[in-house]
Ligand SMILES: NC(=O)C1=CN([C@@H]2O[C@H](COP(=O)(O)OP(=O)(O)OC[C@H]3O[C@@H](n4cnc5c(N)ncnc54)[C@H](O)[C@@H]3O)[C@@H](O)[C@H]2O)C=CC1
């Protein structure tokens with residue numbers, strides 16, 4: 582998220598630009614943009630509100646109707662000197678009147694680095710005037726909508742009697758995934774693995790429910806019904822030979838064409854689902870380098886045009902989509918406006 586000073590200055594410049602251009606053309610005035618900080622986004626977003634909106638958005642995206650969603654594959658600018666990438670994620674939902682873009686920087690980061698792996702800001706615009714309505718923190722949105730979409734994948738694709746959840750990685754996404762998976766499902770056991778014991782301990786201290794600490798990825802995933810991979814690894818951390826037949830894997834990291842979290846055996850033996858087919862074919866090393874076939878998008882399953890093969894081993898390869906940020910940002914803005922009007 583932006584610093585206070587940067588955000589205020591961005592807001593002031595945006596107001597000036599919007600007021601002067603709209604004023605010149607129409608003689609009309611527009612409201613200045615609001616700034617919604619991380620703690621406010623966190624207090625406004627709830628998984629119970631988010632999940633139905635994301636299901637609706639995934640379904641709309643997969644219908645490829647331009648009046649419902651226009652969302653190109655994100656533009657990615659390499660930040661070579663810093664081992665990172667800037668992703669620009671614009672989305673327009675004409676029927677819903679939502680125009681939005683997220684700016685997200687994400688990095689490989691060396692082992693032990695204290696710098697953030699992901700930083701994001703979301704801008705909501707008025708599609709008629711083109712002015713900025715809100716600039717808001719994008720990190721809580723990114724953490725929560727990504728975890729909520731993984732939970733939707735599990736709802737659709739995990740086996741009915743799923744009892745054991747394994748999470749590989751203990752960072753921000755691991756925490757949001759733990760939170761939503763334990764909120765909406767009733768697993769008997771949640772296992773966690775990370776590269777070091779200290780990270781596992783820190784994670785265990787940060788969550789409210791019980792966790793089984795695992796000293797290897799293999800120990801965590803053997804026999805698990807649902808496996809979430811949320812690491813910054815660029816090499817496989819999850820191997821097909823460890824995965825129980827019929828398990829569901831939500832693979833969230835490795836969002837570059839040469840990065841991996843899953844090995845070829847798993848990718849080729851599983852039925853593969855994605856959020857966006859085009860996104861996966863241009864950004865997912867697990868899909869591109871394994872040569873695995875993408876069976877369907879989650880939206881196809883929601884729309885009933887492709888089957889949910891729960892009885893098979895399934896992989897949901899998540900890349901993240903602008904439409905997920907757009908519906909989350911609209912929800913935040915509507916809640917913020919309702920609260921501001923009351924007080
Ligand atoms: N699919 C999507 O929509 C999104 C994907 N992401 C991706 O998810 C991943 C996790 O993001 P955050 O939790 O925000 O990052 P984070 O930095 O908070 O956590 C990363 C975790 O990966 C572990 N890790 C790092 N290198 C590793 C390696 N070589 N092997 C095994 N574990 C390793 C770290 O110990 C840490 O537990 C990143 O790859 C990020 O780019 C993030 C946001 C959205």
Ligand SMILES: O=C(O)C1=NCCCC1
Nearest residue numbers: 685687723836900901902
């Ligand atoms: O969709 C997102 O947001 C991200 N996707 C991949 C990497 C980091 C952020």
